Amino acid sequence: MTEKEITEEIRERIKKIKEEFEEEIKKSKSEEDIKRAKSKFLGKKGLIQELFKIIPQIKEEEKRKEIGKLINDLKEYIEEKTKYESESQILILKDEEIPDITLPGRRGFLGSLHPITITLQKIILIFEKMGFEVEHGPEIEDDWHNFTALNIPPDHPARDMQDTFYLEDGRLLRTHTSPVQIRAMLKRKGILPVKIIAPGRVFRRDFDATHSPVFHQVEGLFVDRKVKMSELFGTLDFFFKKFFGEKTKVRFRPSYFPFTEPSAEVDVSCLCEGRDKNCKVCKGSGFLEVAGCGMVHPEVFKSVGYENVQGFAFGMGVERLAMIKFGIKDIRLLFGENFSAFKKRFL
Numbered sequence: 411m412t413e414k415e416i417t418e419e420i421r422e423r424i425k426k427i428k429e430e431f432e433e434e435i436k437k438s439k440s441e442e443d444i445k446r447a448k449s450k451f452l453g454k455k456g457l458i459q460e461l462f463k464i465i466p467q468i469k470e471e472e473k474r475k476e477i478g479k480l481i482n483d484l485k486e487y488i489e490e491k492t493k494y495e496s497e498s499q500i501l502i503l504k505d506e507e508i509p510d511i512t513l514p515g516r517r518g519f520l521g522s523l524h525p526i527t528i529t530l531q532k533i534i535l536i537f538e539k540m541g542f543e544v545e546h547g548p549e550i551e552d553d554w555h556n557f558t559a560l561n562i563p564p565d566h567p568a569r570d571m572q573d574t575f576y577l578e579d580g581r582l583l584r585t586h587t588s589p590v591q592i593r594a595m596l597k598r599k600g601i602l603p604v605k606i607i608a609p610g611r612v613f614r615r616d617f618d619a620t621h622s623p624v625f626h627q628v629e630g631l632f633v634d635r636k637v638k639m640s641e642l643f644g645t646l647d648f649f650f651k652k653f654f655g656e657k658t659k660v661r662f663r664p665s666y667f668p669f670t671e672p673s674a675e676v677d678v679s680c681l682c683e684g685r686d687k688n689c690k691v692c693k694g695s696g697f698l699e700v701a702g703c704g705m706v707h708p709e710v711f712k713s714v715g716y717e718n719v720q721g722f723a724f725g726m727g728v729e730r731l732a733m734i735k736f737g738i739k740d741i742r743l744l745f746g747e748n749f750s751a752f753k754k755r756f757l
């Protein structure tokens with residue numbers, strides 16, 4: 411055979427193989443079929459390899475290159491096509507799976523997160539970055555976890571029927587998230603450090619423009635061998651600056667809580683920075699109360715059997731933080747049904 415005849419024949423074979431491949435693909439019904447076709451053409455002993463073997467028979471370099479390219483193009487074509495076909499196989503639907511495109515569409519719902527959810531997420535994210543773990547406790551509590559273990563004596567006003575929702579069986583709806591401190595310490599059986607926050611719903615018999623019978627708190631507790639009050643101040647200062655902005659001033663005032671000693675109340679600077687004497691948010695004082703805190707009372711450690719430890723705790727109201735952050739004057743807007751009006755104004 412002359413050189414010309416050889417190249418012509420190869421050309422012819424390339425064309426045939428391509429046609430054969432197209433046939434094969436057309437017939438394929440499953441990924442298996444495509445795999446089989448792939449190995450028939452591209453496999454080690456496949457038809458393409460056979461073609462490559464002929465190339466050395468062509469003496470003329472130009473022709474050799476030309477034929478080499480033709481075989482390569484076919485090889486690439488088969489690779490692409492089998493890849494595409496096997497991917498699209500996944501999309502092939504059985505009859506019963508084919509959607510009825512004549513059906514009317516379903517209405518999409520517009521929505522956004524509730525400001526309390528946004529606020530909670532922000533709070534949790536900041537504390538998690540500081541290494542606090544998230545703990546949860548039950549909303550229905552017993553007297554011991556909610557009061558006694560927290561050094562709240564039986565005659566303390568917080569136990570008053572006015573404030574607490576009692577169930578018929580003597581249990582109650584937790585009035586704060588502080589009982590989670592007790593549960594977290596008992597659960598860890600003295601393994602230090604205890605470093606938790608406890609977000610959740612709490613309940614009190616109270617309802618006006620700034621009080622809701624159901625609201626949210628985030629509790630914090632840090633217990634280790636040695637814990638200083640400056641660490642408490644540093645933690646809360648860092649938190650409120652991250653939450654409200656770096657310019658925020660954080661102030662601690664002496665206060666009283668049965669479960670901490672010493673105790674403090676935490677104020678943050680108002681957006682008006684105290685410059686607006688008629689400011690409705692801070693009433694001209696320049697500061698807003700946002701949390702209670704202190705060093706864990708020895709009686710609290712006693713009730714969970716912890717010895718030779720120190721700790722700090724804090725509790726903050728989530729609605730209050732949300733109201734300050736979003737400039738909401740009436741807490742009822744957060745729970746009312748007219749939520750879309752709220753969203754238009756604040757979010």
Ligand code: DAH
Pocket residue numbers: 585586587588629630667669670701702703704723724725726
């Ligand atoms: N439990 C308190 C309340 O509901 C808030 C609180 C104050 C929590 C001081 C604390 C704390 O952990 O140390 O008003």
